[in-house]
Amino acid sequence: MKKFFFVFACIAALFVAACNNAPAPIRLSPAPAGKPVAKPVAKPHDTISIAAVGDIMLGTAYPNKNTLPPDSAKNSFKAVLNELRNADVTFGNLEGTLLDKGSPARYKKNLAIAYFFKMPTAYVNVLKDAGFDVLSLANNHSGDFGEEGRISTAKTLDSAGINYGGLLSHPTAIFKQNGVTYGFCAFAPNASTLPILDLKNEAQVIGGLKRQVDIVIVSFHGGAEGVAYEHVPPGGESYLGQKRGDVRAFAHTAVDAGADVVFGNGPHVNRAMERYKGRLIAYSLGNFCTYKCVSVDGVCGLSSLLKVNLNKNGEFINGQIIALKQTHAGGLQRDSSNKVITRVRALTKADFPNPGLTIADDGKITVQGN
Numbered sequence: 001m002k003k004f005f006f007v008f009a010c011i012a013a014l015f016v017a018a019c020n021n022a023p024a025p026i027r028l029s030p031a032p033a034g035k036p037v038a039k040p041v042a043k044p045h046d047t048i049s050i051a052a053v054g055d056i057m058l059g060t061a062y063p064n065k066n067t068l069p070p071d072s073a074k075n076s077f078k079a080v081l082n083e084l085r086n087a088d089v090t091f092g093n094l095e096g097t098l099l100d101k102g103s104p105a106r107y108k109k110n111l112a113i114a115y116f117f118k119m120p121t122a123y124v125n126v127l128k129d130a131g132f133d134v135l136s137l138a139n140n141h142s143g144d145f146g147e148e149g150r151i152s153t154a155k156t157l158d159s160a161g162i163n164y165g166g167l168l169s170h171p172t173a174i175f176k177q178n179g180v181t182y183g184f185c186a187f188a189p190n191a192s193t194l195p196i197l198d199l200k201n202e203a204q205v206i207g208g209l210k211r212q213v214d215i216v217i218v219s220f221h222g223g224a225e226g227v228a229y230e231h232v233p234p235g236g237e238s239y240l241g242q243k244r245g246d247v248r249a250f251a252h253t254a255v256d257a258g259a260d261v262v263f264g265n266g267p268h269v270n271r272a273m274e275r276y277k278g279r280l281i282a283y284s285l286g287n288f289c290t291y292k293c294v295s296v297d298g299v300c301g302l303s304s305l306l307k308v309n310l311n312k313n314g315e316f317i318n319g320q321i322i323a324l325k326q327t328h329a330g331g332l333q334r335d336s337s338n339k340v341i342t343r344v345r346a347l348t349k350a351d352f353p354n355p356g357l358t359i360a361d362d363g364k365i366t367v368q369g370n
């Protein structure tokens with residue numbers, strides 16, 4: 001059936017082009033104003049689907065192998081494989097390095113409490129198999145093993161054909177999927193990542209991408225961390241003496257500069273959502289799949305997968321929160337009690353009087369008023 005529509009679309013496109021005496025368009029963009037077209041040209045893929053998740057850390061070999069999963073992480077995503085695989089673009093925040101050898105970054109070794117996340121490079125196959133297309137490396141763990149870790153992570157993702165961005169050495173990614181060109185960039189308050197605090201630079205990076213692609217996806221690792229920080233406060237946030245960004249200003253700047261969807265992560269808890277200028281902002285997707293070394297106590301154990309549908313202009317059509325949970329013993333599981341949905345809905349109501357969207361009991365997200 002899909003094939004039929006595609007063939008039909010191609011014939012229709014050629015017909016329209018011939019009537020207008022203009023070359024057939026290469027990119028799928030809205031028909032230009034001018035001569036009326038009898039009927040909108042049917043396209044093979046009018047809606048763009050994105051699956052987005054928060055922090056991913058599949059186990060760490062540092063300081064020893066006790067914190068690696070016994071199945072080599074192969075079953076990490078089994079609760080949501082279908083949803084991860086069946087989207088045009090699947091995104092997550094890779095909270096750590098892909099590295100087989102190497103020592104922790106010295107600056108971090110001096111901190112009182114520090115975790116160092118080193119996933120075996122072979123784990124990239126688990127990410128690939130689950131359908132991840134693009135990952136953020138703008139976070140506080142991509143530098144755990146210094147430059148060696150960053151280089152190994154980048155090389156490993158390159159060899160698997162997974163796109164990534166957020167490092168100063170590799171800030172953005174541009175990739176094509178099902179006829180649509182995507183741009184991606186990610187920001188954080190951490191060394192060697194695109195700075196979340198520099199809104200002027202942010203707007204330049206995003207604007208630069210927008211000029212080259214159809215859809216811009218932006219991620220940020222920002223805001224304070226933990227159960228006390230579920231709300232999106234007005235103004236800037238600090239945590240452990242570090243400025244973690246003014247996430248409202250950051251996200252609005254992103255959309256103003258051309259972002260079509262903004263996915264936050266970093267607080268380890270889910271936060272509110274907002275539709276701003278027709279674009280969806282999810283302020284934090286929380287922990288997604290974090291083996292052992294990340295706390296899953298209380299609301300930190302609530303996990304989610306966010307499905308988003310956009311039109312070809314990048315405007316939000318609708319979405320779905322898939323409710324998940326994590327325990328250290330059981331890993332990532334579906335949550336039939338839908339706790340994370342109830343939470344995100346309450347937070348959205350509390351933090352954004354006019355969020356521009358509605359979240360139903362079953363996690364369906366629709367445009368407010370529709």
Ligand SMILES: [Zn+2]
Nearest residue numbers: 095139140266
């Ligand atoms: Zn983090």
